[in-house]
Amino acid sequence: xxxxxxxxxxxxxxxxxxxxxxxxxxxxxxxxxxxxxxxxxxxxxxxxxxxxxxxxxxxxxxxxxxxxxxxxxxxxxxxxxxxxxxxxxxxxxxxxxxxxxxxxxxxxxxxxxxxxxxxxxxxxxxxxxxxxxxxxxxxxxxxxxxxxxxxxxxxxxxxxxxxxxxxxxxxxxxxxxxxxxxxxxxxxxxxxxxxxxxxxxxxxxxxxxxxxxxxxxxxxxxxxxxxxxxxxxxxxxxxxxxxxxxxxxxxxxxxxxxxxxxxxxxxxxxxxxxxxxxxxx
Numbered sequence: 001x002x003x004x005x006x007x008x009x010x011x012x013x014x015x016x017x018x019x020x021x022x023x024x025x026x027x028x029x030x031x032x033x034x035x036x037x038x039x040x041x042x043x044x045x046x047x048x049x050x051x052x053x054x055x056x057x058x059x060x061x062x063x064x065x066x067x068x069x070x071x072x073x074x075x076x077x078x079x080x081x082x083x084x085x086x087x088x089x090x091x092x093x094x095x096x097x098x099x100x101x102x103x104x105x106x107x108x109x110x111x112x113x114x115x116x117x118x119x120x121x122x123x124x125x126x127x128x129x130x131x132x133x134x135x136x137x138x139x140x141x142x143x144x145x146x147x148x149x150x151x152x153x154x155x156x157x158x159x160x161x162x163x164x165x166x167x168x169x170x171x172x173x174x175x176x177x178x179x180x181x182x183x184x185x186x187x188x189x190x191x192x193x194x195x196x197x198x199x200x201x202x203x204x205x206x207x208x209x210x211x212x213x214x215x216x217x218x219x220x221x222x223x224x225x226x227x228x229x230x231x232x233x234x235x236x237x238x239x240x241x242x243x244x245x246x247x248x249x250x251x252x253x254x255x256x257x258x259x260x261x262x263x264x265x266x267x268x269x270x271x272x273x274x275x276x277x278x279x280x281x
Contacts, residue, residue, distance in 0.1 A: 007251070009275040010039030012072055012220060012261045015268040025058045025103075033065040035268055037275065039259045041070045041109065048074065048095040052102055059104030068259060070107040070148075070218065071100035078113030079127035079149075080158055086130065089113075093134060093147070101143045107218050109177045112149040112158045112167075123158055128170045135173040147174050148218055153182035153231025160186065161201060165208045175209065177218045181234065181263070184242050185226035193243050198250045217251075217258035221274065222265075234263055237270045245277060252281050 014028040015035070021027070025042055032040055040062070044050070050058075062069050073096035077089045097108045115123050135147060149167055152159030161183060164176035183201070184192045191197065206214055223240025225232040237244050260278075262271035 007257055007278055008038035008068055008259045009271045009278070010037045010041070010067070010259065010261050011267040011271050012041040012263045013043030013045075013267065016266070017268060025054075026061050029058070029061045029065050029067045032067050032268070035272060037268065037271055038066070039068045039070070039261060041072050041261045042100070042103065042105065043072050044096055044100075045072050045075050048092065048099050050099050050103070052099075055099055055102035055104075059102070062104050069100075069103060069105040070109060070259070070261070071096050071103070071105045073097075073100075073108055073110040075111055077110045078158075079130050080113045080116060080118075080123045090130070090134065094137070097134070097138055097143060097145050097147065098141075101145050105145065107146045107148050107175075107177075109148045109150055109218065109220075111152060112163065115156060115158055117156075120158070120160065120163055124163065124166055127158065128167055131167060131174060132171045135171055139173065148177035149174065150177040150220065151179045151182050151186075153179070153185040153224065153226070155186055155188070155230055161204075165204065169208050175213060175216075175218070176205070177220060178205075179220035179263075180247055181220065181222045181224035181240070181242055182231060185224045185231040188226060188228040188230050190241065193241065195246050195250045198247060199254065202250070202254045202256065214255060215257045217256050219251075219258065219260045220263050221247075221260050222263040222270070234265060236264050236266050237262075237273060244274065248274065248278050249281055252278065 015031045018027040018031045074092045081089045149164050168174045223235030223237045264270040
């Protein structure tokens with residue numbers, strides 16, 4: 001996997017300013033290059049409907065434009081699904097990994113599911129063997145993608161910071177997708193919004209998964225509206241109370257690198273804003 005030594009910025013899904021032709025993933029990659037951004041997370045969030053030929057075209061275009069790719073797998077994945085539902089969840093994740101690899105993506109981001117009101121430690125006993133089995137099958141097929149469970153914005157969801165670290169420590173080939181807007185909204189009290197809190201997380205990340213992992217972080221960022229129950233919806237960064245400048249300063253000062261993908265309603269505008277902010281630090 002290509003080692004990143006800086007922070008690349010981009011969007012989750014196709015930039016809003018992408019022209020209708022060629023449109024789609026190809027247009028998105030070309031638009032990001034024009035905007036001087038460096039990464040795209042392909043938004044396959046409803047289902048994976050892409051041909052092998054289209055994947056080859058995406059891979060070549062990304063290579064030509066030097067855009068790094070990841071995939072956001074379909075939303076309907078739940079590592080804690082019942083025995084009847086799990087095979088469908090598993091297939092969605094495996095399809096995203098198979099076609100994502102063909103398209104040149106290095107990382108597959110997914111929502112890990114729900115606790116269904118059960119304790120996290122009980123749910124992880126189910127989730128970890130299932131996820132490990134997915135990685136085993138991918139490696140047997142020669143597929144090197146990293147599976148990244150995303151930190152989730154509601155406390156009822158599997159995907160606390162600790163959950164993602166536990167999964168990553170247990171399984172080689174699994175690393176977190178750190179959504180700092182979700183981490184801020186999850187407690188519902190305005191916390192996880194200071195340099196001190198983020199430093200504790202970064203130290204825990206390095207201690208659990210290794211210092212080298214800080215050089216290939218995969219981060220989602222946006223503004224966020226939340227209640228006491230957690231995330232409500234994404235906002236433009238400057239309309240939110242998330243302390244974006246301090247967050248970027250903390251990441252830079254702790255030697256973090258990798259990719260930051262914007263999920264705000266003004267995708268590429270906020271991605272460029274963050275990129276400029278990063279350069280100015």
